[in-house]
Amino acid sequence: MTVKMIAVDMDGTFLNSQQDYDREKFSQLYQVMKQQGVRFVIASGNQYYQLKSFFPEIEGELSFVAENGAYVVSEGEEIFTGEIDPEIIQEVLTILAKFKQGHTILCGKNSAYVNEDEPDSFIEHGQKYYHRLKKVPNLFDVKDDTLFKFALSFPVEQVPEVLVQLHEALGDKVIPVSSGHGDIDLIIPGIHKAHGLMKLQELWGIKNHEVAAFGDSGNDLEMLKHAGYSYVMSNGQPRVKVAAKEIILSNDENGVLLKIEELLGN
Structure with a gap:
């Protein structure tokens, strides 16, 4: 072999x-x-x-x-x-706002971004996986980077149900995949x-x-x-x-x- x-x-x-x-x-x-x-x-x-x-x-x-x-x-x-179309970024952020239990990191080539209002525990969790993680006032305003992924975090027991809901809500704009520990990534189709x-x-x-x-x-x-x-x-x-x-x-x-x-x- x-x-x-x-x-x-x-x-x-x-x-x-x-x-x-x-x-x-x-x-x-x-x-x-x-x-x-x-x-x-x-x-x-x-x-x-x-x-x-x-x-x-x-x-x-x-x-x-x-x-x-x-x-x-x-x-x-x-x-x-890869790159997600900026309009789709805005649409997805709007959809994610309806998922009250979730936390979001927006991932780009130069850095990852997190809303400064997120709890410290989540930001610390994020820093383990994203050594470059910037706190910003609003994810909707992140423009000067090539953005290619969303990293979401939910209570572990909710993940199977949330995956189904995300599939329905997002269509084929981005694809939700589980990455373990209650984490879900939204990736570019294909x-x-x-x-x-x-x-x-x-x-x-x-x-x-x-x-x-x-x-x-x-x-x-x-x-x-x-x-x-x-x-x-x-x-x-x-x-x-x-x-x-x-x-x-x-x-x-x-x-x-x-x-x-x-x-x-x-």
């Missing part, structure tokens, strides 16, 4: 519950990947600036499918940037993690059957269906487990690194 590209989701997949990973083991496997010419890609709903902070020594060598595919950066170079992987595959001449992907949540579904080798964590969402070829050990049992070790034949 030939794997030329390994794509990993971060939260609930590559990262353990402490928001970290076995850095020593990864470092050894990364050297093997380099020797074998295997590309390592981080594919996450999170912000590029947050994702690269997990790999300080090598972030300039890696590729990132950030913001669920809306921002793709390879070796420090921008490969793809711009998801698999789309980001395809941009990198074009760059490197890698076929779908040469891709291995790892995930745990609804925003990983397209990527798992796209990849020749697809793995879902034992802690993953039930409907995601059905989409993958194999269920592996959880994110707290080094599931991803042990499977990568196996794929590399080490």
Whole structure:
């Protein structure tokens, strides 16, 4: 079996519950990947600036499918940037105002934005995933950035119901996907993690059957269906487990690194 590209989701997949990973083991496997010419890609709903902070020594060598595919950066170079039409941004913000239990972060290329009236607890939660997060008086007035995603937060038990309501309210302006922990991302139709992987595959001449992907949540579904080798964590969402070829050990049992070790034949 030939794997030329390994794509990993971060939260609930590559990262353990402490928001970290076995850095020593990864470092050894990364050297093997380099020797074998295997590309390592981080594919996450999170912000590029947050994702690269997990790999300080090598972030300039890696590729990132950030913001669920809306921002793709390879070796420090921008490969793809999505954009939501400014009119649709206004329409979606108007619709979201009716969801009283929800909190909203508006995500752009230069920064993410949050209303300064949001509770401190939510802003602190947001800063974990968005290292560049600006407080603004009104999200409707954010204009000087390329905006490509909404990140919403709801009480966990409401998420299934809210997803249905958002689908109905938003039509096909933006697509709601669950990203775990009560978080829901609204993404550009057709711009998801698999789309980001395809941009990198074009760059490197890698076929779908040469891709291995790892995930745990609804925003990983397209990527798992796209990849020749697809793995879902034992802690993953039930409907995601059905989409993958194999269920592996959880994110707290080094599931991803042990499977990568196996794929590399080490």
